Amino acid sequence: xxxAAFDWHAPTLLAEALALKAGHGEAxxxxxxxxxxVPAMNFRVAQPAVLIDLNRVAVLDHLGFEEDGTLAIGALCxxxxxxxxAEVARRLPLLAEALAEVAHPxxxxxxxxxxxxxxxxxxxxxxxxxxxxxARLVLRRAGGIRQVAAAEFFLGPLATALAEDEMLAEIxxxxxxxxxxxxxxxxxxxxxxxxxxxxxxxxxxxxxGRCDLARIALCSAGPTPMAAPRAAAxxxxxxxxxxxxxxxxxxxxxxxxxxxxxxxxxxxxxxLAGVLLPRALARAAERAA
Amino acid sequence: MKITLRVNGTDHVRExxxxxxxxxxxxxxxxxxxxxxxxxxxxCGACTILWDGEPxxxxxxxxxxxxxxxxxxxxxxxxxxxxxxxxxxxxxDSHALQCGYxxxxxxxxxxxxxxxNPHPDEAAVRxxxxxxxxxxxxxxxxxxxxxxxxAA
Ligand SMILES: Cc1cc2nc3c(=O)[nH]c(=O)nc-3n(C[C@H](O)[C@H](O)[C@H](O)COP(=O)(O)OP(=O)(O)OC[C@H]3O[C@@H](n4cnc5c(N)ncnc54)[C@H](O)[C@@H]3O)c2cc1C
Ligand code: FES
Ligand code: FES
Numbered sequence: 001x002x003x004a005a006f007d008w009h010a011p012t013l014l015a016e017a018l019a020l021k022a023g024h025g026e027a028x029x030x031x032x033x034x035x036x037x038v039p040a041m042n043f044r045v046a047q048p049a050v051l052i053d054l055n056r057v058a059v060l061d062h063l064g065f066e067e068d069g070t071l072a073i074g075a076l077c078x079x080x081x082x083x084x085x086a087e088v089a090r091r092l093p094l095l096a097e098a099l100a101e102v103a104h105p106x107x108x109x110x111x112x113x114x115x116x117x118x119x120x121x122x123x124x125x126x127x128x129x130x131x132x133x134x135a136r137l138v139l140r141r142a143g144g145i146r147q148v149a150a151a152e153f154f155l156g157p158l159a160t161a162l163a164e165d166e167m168l169a170e171i172x173x174x175x176x177x178x179x180x181x182x183x184x185x186x187x188x189x190x191x192x193x194x195x196x197x198x199x200x201x202x203x204x205x206x207x208x209g210r211c212d213l214a215r216i217a218l219c220s221a222g223p224t225p226m227a228a229p230r231a232a233a234x235x236x237x238x239x240x241x242x243x244x245x246x247x248x249x250x251x252x253x254x255x256x257x258x259x260x261x262x263x264x265x266x267x268x269x270x271x272l273a274g275v276l277l278p279r280a281l282a283r284a285a286e287r288a289a
Numbered sequence: 290m291k292i293t294l295r296v297n298g299t300d301h302v303r304e305x306x307x308x309x310x311x312x313x314x315x316x317x318x319x320x321x322x323x324x325x326x327x328x329x330x331x332x333c334g335a336c337t338i339l340w341d342g343e344p345x346x347x348x349x350x351x352x353x354x355x356x357x358x359x360x361x362x363x364x365x366x367x368x369x370x371x372x373x374x375x376x377x378x379x380x381x382d383s384h385a386l387q388c389g390y391x392x393x394x395x396x397x398x399x400x401x402x403x404x405x406n407p408h409p410d411e412a413a414v415r416x417x418x419x420x421x422x423x424x425x426x427x428x429x430x431x432x433x434x435x436x437x438x439x440a441a
Contacts, residue, residue: 001329002310002313003308003310005308006307006308008307008353010353034350034351034354035349038310038331038348038351039330039331039349042310051307053354080343104334104419104420105344105398105401105402105417105420106334106337106344106345106346106398109344109345110345110346110349191419192420
């Protein structure tokens with residue numbers, strides 16, 4: 001189908017984009033890569049009266065590590081640029097590993113991480129990865145700025161903490177704790193499809209050889225990306241071995257709340273989480289120093 | 290509004306509504322009907338074009354957004370009237386198309402892919418094709434065609 005008519009604004013300045021949003025409020029949507037919004041408009045599920053196209057706001061298109069090791073990703077940074085960045089792959093291998101599972105190359109040419117997070121699809125890989133990496137999101141409005149943790153940003157399917165006049169301006173990923181290992185695994189029907197279940201884990205071995213840091217996040221596992229804090233806590237102080245991984249997975253399966261999809265029932269999604277988590281934990285443990 | 294789009298190296302000036310999809314601009318405004326339209330939600334890949342050299346869905350961008358960018362469509366592949374480029378020739382030789390509906394999008398996807406990976410293995414080719422649906426060939430002959438070009 002064809003989209004309904006709209007007024008198109010393509011500002012070049014961030015302040016202009018924010019002023020337009022403040023002026024039009026809910027009637028206006030930001031347009032980033034368009035890879036979620038345009039399909040919705042073509043189906044007329046979305047009929048915004050005003051589109052504020054961010055593609056010419058050059059200041060939003062940045063990517064780089066800061067002095068303290070934080071990775072700052074501008075809201076307009078495309079998946080493609082992220083996946084090709086050798087430093088990102090070296091310092092944040094979890095991000096690189098999961099990016100390869102997001103959609104197809106043709107979608108990643110234009111799609112942005114920022115737009116993906118704002119879309120807040122609970123089946124989406126990146127929101128779960130942001131939880132596992134403890135990312136912080138910089139939200140701007142005309143004359144204001146605030147930061148929220150990824151864990152506070154996702155409120156439900158397609159629902160976020162963004163206020164009506166706010167934009168996601170930057171994603172900030174702190175450095176991985178030294179010595180940690182990470183892994184991302186998913187099951188999808190075909191390469192590039194949304195995951196029926198996906199798991200992101202971060203693990204570290206302490207000086208005594210036992211686990212002293214663990215984070216677990218899952219996608220397609222509930223109304224938002226889901227953390228599994230009880231499962232992660234159960235790993236602390238344990239030897240990084242199959243018995244501990246199985247015990248943690250058994251807890252995580254209880255903590256998640258999969259909603260099912262056309263492809264997978266909630267019971268099957270839980271089953272997949274129980275299979276994927278021990279594998280991902282073992283892989284992360286191998287990669288940990 | 291009035292826009293100038295550079296498609297296959299030629300500037301086209303047209304008066305369009307902002308809601309006009311790039312795929313419809315190519316087909317209906319400038320008559321380049323090689324770019325096919327299957328699903329209009331990014332899934333089938335028939336509308337794949339090159340946007341500044343990178344493969345992208347023409348159905349998921351508005352024509353007004355393409356101003357200032359280089360767009361290439363399947364019509365740009367042929368080196369001259371009645372002639373095929375190496376990939377197109379390999380498609381013909383390997384019987385890599387039947388109805389041909391998916392072919393333009395697949396050719397554009399693979400043109401970008403081969404520019405970046407001139408000698409891929411079979412797994413990489415299959416992965417590169419994951420964003421293009423073909424209802425006829427079962428993909429095997431398409432994979433054969435790519436491997437044939439890669440070996441040449
Ligand atoms: C065929 C296909 C397969 C896909 N497969 C997957 C997959 O396997 N996994 C996956 O995770 N995703 C998948 N996607 C979705 C893809 O990841 C989208 O690109 C992404 O979700 C949206 O990013 P975008 O830049 O294109 O955002 P847009 O589509 O431009 O915007 C998405 C939403 O965010 C809002 N928005 C955008 N930028 C901002 C901002 N800076 N501040 C505030 N609001 C903003 C928009 O108003 C809109 O509501 C797929 C898409 C397609 C078409
Ligand atoms: S028509 Fe664009 S992907 Fe199907
Ligand atoms: S040849 Fe018919 S869809 Fe591919």
